[in-house]
Every structure is written in structure tokens, then in C-alpha cells.
Amino acid sequence: MQPYSLAAQPWPSAAGRFGRFGGRYVPETLIPALDELASAYLGLRADPAFLADFTQLLREYVGRPSLLYRAQRLSARYPGLDIYLKREDLNHTGAHKINNAVGQALLAKRMGKRRIVAETGAGQHGVAAATVAALFGLDCVVYMGSEDIRRQALNVRRMELLGAEVREVHSGTATLKDATNEAIRDWVTRVRDTFYIIGSVVGPHPYPMLVRDFQSVIGQEVRWQLREQRGDRQPDVLLACVGGGSNAIGLFAPYAYLPERPRMIGVEAGGEGIQSGHHAASISGGKVGVLHGAMMYLLYDSEGQILPAHSISAGLDYPGVGPEHSFFAEQGLAEYVAVEDRGAIAGMELLARSEGILPALETAHALGYLPELQRRIGGGPEQIVVLNLSGRGDKDVAELTRLRQMAAGEVRA
Amino acid sequence: MSGVDRVRAAFTAAARQGRAALLGYLTGGYPSPEQFGSCAEQLLRQVDLLEVGLPYSDPLGDGPVIQASSQQALERGATLELLLGEVAALRAQFSVPIALMTYYNPIWSRGEEQFVQLCLAAGVDGLVLPDLPADEASSLIQVAGARGLALTFLAAPTSTSARIELAARASSGFLYLVSVTGVTGMRSREALSEVPGMIERVRRCSSVPLAVGFGISDPEAAAQLSQLADGIVVGSAIVEAARRGEDLGNFAAALRAATTRYPSV
Numbered sequence: 001m002q003p004y005s006l007a008a009q010p011w012p013s014a015a016g017r018f019g020r021f022g023g024r025y026v027p028e029t030l031i032p033a034l035d036e037l038a039s040a041y042l043g044l045r046a047d048p049a050f051l052a053d054f055t056q057l058l059r060e061y062v063g064r065p066s067l068l069y070r071a072q073r074l075s076a077r078y079p080g081l082d083i084y085l086k087r088e089d090l091n092h093t094g095a096h097k098i099n100n101a102v103g104q105a106l107l108a109k110r111m112g113k114r115r116i117v118a119e120t121g122a123g124q125h126g127v128a129a130a131t132v133a134a135l136f137g138l139d140c141v142v143y144m145g146s147e148d149i150r151r152q153a154l155n156v157r158r159m160e161l162l163g164a165e166v167r168e169v170h171s172g173t174a175t176l177k178d179a180t181n182e183a184i185r186d187w188v189t190r191v192r193d194t195f196y197i198i199g200s201v202v203g204p205h206p207y208p209m210l211v212r213d214f215q216s217v218i219g220q221e222v223r224w225q226l227r228e229q230r231g232d233r234q235p236d237v238l239l240a241c242v243g244g245g246s247n248a249i250g251l252f253a254p255y256a257y258l259p260e261r262p263r264m265i266g267v268e269a270g271g272e273g274i275q276s277g278h279h280a281a282s283i284s285g286g287k288v289g290v291l292h293g294a295m296m297y298l299l300y301d302s303e304g305q306i307l308p309a310h311s312i313s314a315g316l317d318y319p320g321v322g323p324e325h326s327f328f329a330e331q332g333l334a335e336y337v338a339v340e341d342r343g344a345i346a347g348m349e350l351l352a353r354s355e356g357i358l359p360a361l362e363t364a365h366a367l368g369y370l371p372e373l374q375r376r377i378g379g380g381p382e383q384i385v386v387l388n389l390s391g392r393g394d395k396d397v398a399e400l401t402r403l404r405q406m407a408a409g410e411v412r413a
Numbered sequence: 414m415s416g417v418d419r420v421r422a423a424f425t426a427a428a429r430q431g432r433a434a435l436l437g438y439l440t441g442g443y444p445s446p447e448q449f450g451s452c453a454e455q456l457l458r459q460v461d462l463l464e465v466g467l468p469y470s471d472p473l474g475d476g477p478v479i480q481a482s483s484q485q486a487l488e489r490g491a492t493l494e495l496l497l498g499e500v501a502a503l504r505a506q507f508s509v510p511i512a513l514m515t516y517y518n519p520i521w522s523r524g525e526e527q528f529v530q531l532c533l534a535a536g537v538d539g540l541v542l543p544d545l546p547a548d549e550a551s552s553l554i555q556v557a558g559a560r561g562l563a564l565t566f567l568a569a570p571t572s573t574s575a576r577i578e579l580a581a582r583a584s585s586g587f588l589y590l591v592s593v594t595g596v597t598g599m600r601s602r603e604a605l606s607e608v609p610g611m612i613e614r615v616r617r618c619s620s621v622p623l624a625v626g627f628g629i630s631d632p633e634a635a636a637q638l639s640q641l642a643d644g645i646v647v648g649s650a651i652v653e654a655a656r657r658g659e660d661l662g663n664f665a666a667a668l669r670a671a672t673t674r675y676p677s678v
């Protein structure tokens with residue numbers, strides 16, 4: 001198997017910008033650490049030994065390449081669509097998050113850092129960070145909002161079993177946004193011995209770049225696998241859910257700057273509907289602003305105060321979206337749509353029953369877009385759709401049960 | 414008198430009195446919308462510069478005390494307009510410079526030009542920018558510079574000489590030296606042991622007035638750092654005193670007394 005590539009892409013610029021998005025809006029204390037990280041990464045991204053380590057860990061530990069599965073029973077529901085599922089849910093720890101965690105842990109090791117911190121929403125990134133910390137023998141602290149701790153109790157216990165310390169965050173909305181604030185505060189305080197493993201393509205430069213590069217193994221494999229399975233056909237549509245946007249960028253990245261790229265669609269969490277104000281759709285329902293070190297599409301009010309996001313899925317419950325997605329949206333390189341909570345639940349149930357695969361609620365937003373996609377493009381010649389099945393749904397069973405009981409009036413909110 | 418002039422003059426006047434300048438911070442709209450004005454007045458009678466924090470939803474450079482005060486002020490309806498109204502009323506009574514500490518998104522969301530104009534109209538003399546490094550601020554530097562609004566950027570223990578020079582060049586009022594790696598809040602004096610060396614390093618590449626902040630919580634720490642810096646910033650300790658309902662005038666007076674420089678030997 002050939003090694004994965006971490007080759008440079010046209011963006012970001014040397015200043016860490018994707019067009020006008022990105023940058024480094026952080027306390028000065030962190031700037032030297034970001035410089036150190038960027039220079040370490042730029043030195044290693046083309047280093048054959050580093051690429052060999054990364055590739056070997058992904059193969060032997062994560063279990064890559066993940067399958068590219070042609071979902072014929074699902075496709076039968078949507079005439080005109082030939083749907084392939086990129087099975088990131090089959091990775092070790094159950095989601096795409098591990099790809100990035102492995103890459104950043106390797107970087108941390110090369111940089112001589114002994115302690116890692118991470119933020120987590122649904123707990124998938126926290127579990128991935130705790131996992132690589134155990135594997136590399138590093139101390140690990142994960143910040144998680146108290147609301148998410150309640151929703152994702154299983155993952156909290158997993159992190160603890162892996163030896164990580166989970167610190168509960170009560171401030172603000174007590175979700176991913178506030179966990180990220182707290183992780184950054186920890187990093188500012190222990191910047192000399194700590195490596196911050198950020199979980200998505202957000203944050204100050206160079207994070208959106210290096211998380212993208214590590215996650216791009218998803219799209220790189222899709223290109224190889226589709227060539228094997230379908231000869232010269234390349235995908236017509238790439239479809240993925242978008243919170244911060246790491247699984248989507250991982251699928252899009254190897255295609256995004258090609259002259260003939262597929263249609264790329266990112267599905268944001270529409271919550272209870274964009275009009276309701278209770279959603280997490282930063283591109284569909286937000287405007288350009290600055291949070292967690294980067295300029296990006298963001299939910300905030302007329303005072304510049306960040307608005308609480310809402311989504312049934314803790315992993316998409318974030319008021320911003322990565323700077324490169326913001327750039328794609330503004331330039332029209334990719335399109336971004338929103339699927340509401342109920343559409344995600346429908347998508348989850350449909351995949352479970354038609355294919356015997358229980359996806360994460362985050363992923364289910366991409367599945368929830370299939371009916372609309374079929375209406376839009378299903379009439380013509382058959383379209384190859386690659387949907388990134390970013391994570392598995394075990395973690396959501398308890399919360400879904402609670403929501404169902406609530407709807408039936410058996411328990412109160 | 415422009416904001417830049419007023420800020421610089423405050424440092425000069427304190428130095429002439431054989432003191433380091435005392436910079437006191439209070440979160441806008443705290444401890445309550447009703448009490449903020451009188452608390453700020455008590456401070457203005459003692460400090461050489463009042464730093465007012467614009468409450469923000471995601472203050473990632475701040476520790477628990479200022480976070481909690483910001484969250485509480487927002488819950489009780491703090492807005493830029495209300496805060497600038499308070500500043501205008503204070504400005505009518507006091508000539509002490511007033512700076513606004515604000516994260517960048519509130520500036521960006523209004524537009525830099527409009528934000529600066531609103532500040533100047535209310536009598537704000539300067540901005541302190543905790544999440545805007547100088548290299549991301551070129552347009553704000555132009556907008557503020559053209560109108561004499563003083564900007565303050567931060568230098569940190571981790572900053573290289575090149576970064577310190579960059580922040581110093583961009584700071585038209587004073588340069589803010591963060592005393593510890595970390596967020597705002599009260600720390601033990603042992604944590605300040607690195608500061609003298611850092612001040613020496615900054616002096617080698619900067620000539621703007623230098624204020625040290627983060628972790629100065631009592632007169633003893635204030636006295637120690639007043640021997641080295643042009644000014645000292647006390648934030649969380651004042652906010653905490655406001656929370657306890659202490660007389661901020663007395664609290665700040667004790668700090669002010671501690672800013673006296675010992676005669677050099």
C-alpha cells in the first residue's frame with residue numbers, strides 16, 4: 001500500500017488564510033506555540049519517516065483503509081443515485097476522529113510534548129485523543145461541556161477507562177464551544193509542555209490545515225477505491241455532515257482544488273429549523289465572524305456575542321464552521337445545506353433498517369439530505385454519490401431512547 | 414487631547430510623582446447595571462487609567478473571576494451602547510483616561526470604523542485587545558491611528574524579541590506585558606518570579622510605556638512590580654472585591670500607595 005500524502009494544497013496562505021478566512025486571533029501567549037507547531041509540521045509533512053509512521057499506524061492500529069461500500073438497498077430508495085458509503089464508522093474507536101488524533105499525537109511525540117489536552121462534543125474526538133494518549137504514553141485531559149457529558153455518558157466512561165481525565169465545563173452553554181474555550185485556556189496556561197489536539201478543522205492556523213491534511217486520507221482512499229471498483233468513473237457527488245467540518249474536509253480535500261471536481265455538499269445541523277433560531281447551521285444561517293482563533297461563518301447576535309448553537313447531535317452543536325469550508329462556501333466551490341433534527345433521525349432509522357448500519361446522529365444529517373438530493377439530481381443519468389459515514393451510532397442510543405420517551409410523555413426534559 | 418495623548422500623559426504624571434501608574438480593571442455592567450457607575454467612580458478617584466471590560470460570551474483569555482463577571486453582566490443586559498453611555502457619563506466628571514478591553518468579534522461585528530467612532534464619541538481613550546495579535550490588526554491600527562484612539566497589544570512570557578517589537582510598535586498607548594503564561598486571575602507571588610527578566614527583555618526592544626498585568630492581586634505584588642514597570646494592571650482582584658461588595662475606593666487606594674518607587678540606591 002502506498003503511503004498517504006500530506007502534500008501542500010493551494011490554501012491556506014503562509015499567513016494561515018483561506019481567502020479572508022482563518023488567521024490567528026488568539027492571546028499572544030499562544031502565537032509562539034503556533035509558530036513552533038507550524039514549523040514542526042511543515043518540516044514533517046514531506047518527511048518519508050513521518051509519513052511511514054502515520055501510514056503504518058493508520059493501517060495496523062486504526063484499521064485503514066476503511067471500506068468503500070456500495071449501499072444498494074439504500075440506493076434503491078433513491079432512483080438515480082448510486083450511493084457509496086465511506087465506512088469511517090469501522091475505524092478503531094468508531095469514527096473518523098482517530099485519523100487526526102493519530103497524526104497530531106505523532107506530531108506531539110516528535111515535538112517532545114508529554115501532555116495533551118483536547119476538547120470534545122459528542123465524545124468521539126475525546127475518545128480518539130484519550131486512545132492515542134494511551135498508545136503513546138502521554139497524559140491526557142479532555143474538556144467536555146456538562147450538557148454533553150449528560151448526553152454522551154458512554155463516551156465519558158470510555159475516556160476514563162482509557163486513562164484520560166475528563167474535566168466538566170459548566171460555563172456558557174456547557175457544550176462544545178465552551179469546552180473549546182476551556183481547552184484553549186488550559187493550553188495558554190501550560191503551553192510549554194502541552195500539545196493541544198484540536199478535533200476539527202477549526203481554531204487558529206495551522207490547525208485547520210493540519211487537521212485537513214490528516215483527515216484527507218479519507219478522500220485519498222476514496223479515489224483509489226473508486227478507481228478499483230468503477231474503473232475510470234469518479235464520484236459525481238461528495239456528501240458529508242458539517243459541524244466544524246473535519247470529516248467533510250477529509251472527503252473533499254483531495255478533490256476540492258481539481259479543475260474537474262465533483263459536486264461537494266456539506267450538510268449542517270438545521271436543529272429545529274433555520275427560522276426557529278435553534279440550529280447549528282453556521283453557513284446557512286450565520287455570518288462572518290471570529291471565534292476560537294479563526295475568521296469563519298459563525299452564529300452571533302448584533303452585539304457580536306456568540307449565539308448558542310442547537311442540534312440533536314452533540315458533535316454538530318457548534319456555532320462556527322472551519323475557515324476552509326467558509327472559503328468554499330463564499331467561493332461557490334462547495335454548497336452547504338441544512339437538515340433538521342427530525343431529518344437526521346429519519347436518516348438514521350432508514351440506514352439502520354435498509355443496510356443494517358447504525359450511524360452516528362452527526363452522520364445521519366448527511367443521510368437525511370438524500371431525499372432532497374434525489375429530488376434535485378435524481379432525474380438524469382445515474383449519479384455516483386459518496387457519503388462519508390463518519391461515525392457509528394452506539395453512543396446515541398441512550399439519548400435517542402430518552403428523546404423517544406420524552407415525546408411519548410414518559411419522562412420530562 | 415487625543416486618547417493617545419491622555420494615556421501617555423497618565424504614565425508621565427505617575428512617573429513624575431515617583432510612582433508606577435495604577436491601571437484598574439472592572440467588567441462593564443458589573444457588579445450590577447445600577448452599581449457599575451458608582452464602582453467605576455470610586456476607582457477613577459484612585460487609578461491612573463481605568464480599563465473597562467466589554468462583557469463577551471467567550472472570553473478565552475480570562476480566568477474564572479472575569480468570566481463569571483462577564484457572563485453575569487450579559488445576563489443582566491449589558492450592551493456596547495449601555496456601556497458607552499456609562500463611559501460618557503464618567504468622562505464628563507473625570508479626566509482620567511478610560512480604555513475599553515474587548516475581544517475582537519464585537520469590534521468586527523460593528524465594523525472597525527464604526528466601533529472606533531462610537532468609542533471616541535463616548536470618550537474612550539484606548540482599546541486593550543486580548544485576542545488580536547498585532548499582525549492580525551493592520552486595518553484596525555490604521556483606523557484607530559487616524560483618530561488618535563490608543564491601541565494596546567500584549568506581549569507574553571513566550572514572546573520572541575521579534576514579537577515583542579511587533580506588539581510594541583503597534584501599541585500607541587502602552588504595551589501590556591502578560592506576567593505569566595495563563596489567563597487572567599489571581600496567582601501567588603511566586604508565579605511572578607520570571608517577570609523582572611521579562612521586563613528587561615521588553616525594555617531592550619520597546620520604548621512605549623510598559624504595564625504589567627495578570628496575577629497582581631495585592632499591595633505586596635503591586636509594590637514589587639512597581640519598581641520595574643511603568644504601570645501595573647489589577648483586574649480580577651478588583652472584580653472579586655466588587656463581587657464581595659467591598660469599597661473599591663479603599664481597595665484601590667491601598668494598591669495606589671503600593672505603586673510608590675523606592676529611591677534607587
